[in-house]
Amino acid sequence: MTRKIYYEDSYRKTCNTHIVQQHKDEIGLYVVLKETIFYPTGGGQPHDTGTMNGVVVTQVEREDGEIRHYIETALPEGEVTLELDWNRRFDHMQQHTGQHILSAAFAESLGYETVSFHLGTDLLTIDLKTPSLTSEEALHAEDLANRIIQEARPIETNWVSREELINYPLRKHPSVEEDIRLVIIPEFDYNACGGTHPRLTSEVGTIKVFDWEKHKGNVRLQFVCGDRVRKQLQGKHEAIRNLTSTLQSPEGKLVEAAEKLLHKQKDQEKEIESLKEQLLSFELKDLVANAATKVSYTYIKGAFTHRPIKELQTLAQNITEEYNQTVVVLTVQNDEKLQLVMAKGSEPAVDIRSVAKLAFHLINGKGGGKECLVQGGGEAVMTPTEFLIQIEELLD
Known part of the structure; x- marks a missing residue:
């Protein structure tokens, strides 16, 4: 070995x-x-x-x-x-030791034990055995951890037997039975660990908690240590600088500027929806004006390109609700897809689902729906207008 x-x-x-x-x-x-x-x-x-x-x-x-x-x-x-690769090794030393210190700080000051730990390429996480965590608690533990770092306490390692563990106030007992390695920060943290660690807490540099969330009944906390703090700070500084330029706002008023922008966007979205409703209303009148009279119903059709299928569903439903003697057929091509919406009012004795099934077969497609509304699509093997002609023949 x-x-x-x-x-x-x-x-x-x-x-x-x-x-x-x-x-x-x-x-x-x-x-x-x-x-x-x-x-x-x-x-x-x-x-x-x-x-x-x-x-x-x-x-x-x-x-x-x-x-x-x-x-x-x-x-x-x-x-x-x-x-x-020394840079990678020293980064892991900083992060792993920082995790020891932060976990001990949560346990010492708040009684929250760490149940799992992950060292990622950008962030670290620990899962704390608590259902919730406040900002004040997180800051309190972070402050304690950084005080331990600043005191430049020694980090000791000691190989012990299972019987000797009774002499150490371990936060968690190891699962191994022999060759037990303890990593010790005297009078603060005693931990069974096989990882790599520096000689002094000061070499960790600093610890910064970023965020936390609930995870399987516990709290998963994100943080970084050492040189990663500087890198994260640089990334956030660049993001803020870009935002101040984009939003034309000083750093202290970025939140206010962003909220104004979001409110403006919501107002614009409402205005767009209102204009869309008006457009659909005009389209409805235009389609009705060009309707054809069949033996037992009024036939309304329309061919489109680059229109959301949901808009056409709304248009078809609006027509059949207002004119219950109608059958509506709308086709649209979106990129390589040819789509169909068929609807009927309450009066026509037309099985639009059977007609649509035959229509979908023509374009190698599929769809479904209710007795009064069917939608679906397939391949754009013909134009929307040509598809309308085929469907009208099926209806006749």
């Missing part, structure tokens, strides 16, 4: 070691080493990356009691030089 150098010294960036075996699995080509500085995925922390004799290490996983280093190309047997 690979010796865990990364447990012993999180700061070790290079290492010379030997390949024990080289194989391939469903993920890809991997090597097992005599010893390693690469951290495998586990405990909520992602794996390290880097190089092995210059060959990129893309993934590191623990499988069947061994640590598998997945590489892009095969390596000759013998000694290899490992080199970490």
Whole structure:
């Protein structure tokens, strides 16, 4: 089994070691080493990356009691030089230790225990065992966590047996029975953890809570630590700067400017809906004026392009509600789709569903509806006007 150098010294960036075996699995080509500085995925922390004799290490996983280093190309047997992607490693050290500190702060100040943890590429999340969280509580825990960071407390590691755990006030007891590694911030946090951590809390830099939401009866909290705070701040600063330019408003009045814009948009949407209703009213009169008289009903038809099918449904229903002796057929082409709306008033003894079924067959389509309203569509194998002619023949 690979010796865990990364447990012993999180700061070790290079290492010379030997390949024990080289194989391939469903993920890809991997090597097992005599010893390693690469951290495998586990405990909520992602794996390290880097190089092995210059060959990129893309993934590191623990499988069947061994640590598998997945590489892009095969390596000759013998000694290899490992080199970490240090920026990634140190980021994970900051984030993981920041999570320890923030979780301890919630437990210490509010009694909210952390039940799960995830370290993502942009944000971190912890699930707190509480049904709700207030802004004041979140800020209180964040302040405590940052005080611990500023005090530059030492971060210690200690290997203990199961029997020795009684000597430490652990927040959560480990699931393993042996080789238990404790990460300790004296007089604040005692945690069983195999992850990578800095030597002092001050190296975490800072912690910032962003948001939280309810999740499966708990609260899922989003936050970042260390250099990620600066990156997030830069991103938010650029977004605010763009908004101040777009909205022509100073930063302090962005919310007010956005609310005015939203109110204006709602007013415009109401005005548009009113104009659409007027347009449909004019279209209704125009279609009725050009209606044809059949033996037992008045036939109204219309062919369109680039019109929402819902608008035509509304138009057809409005006509049949006002003129109950009518049969209405409206066709429309939207891109490569040919669509149909058929409606009838209460008087005509016409089975529009049967007619529509035959019509849909002509365009390799399908549809459905009620006795007085049918809609559907298919392929644009003909123009809307040609489709109308075919439907009128079916009706006749």
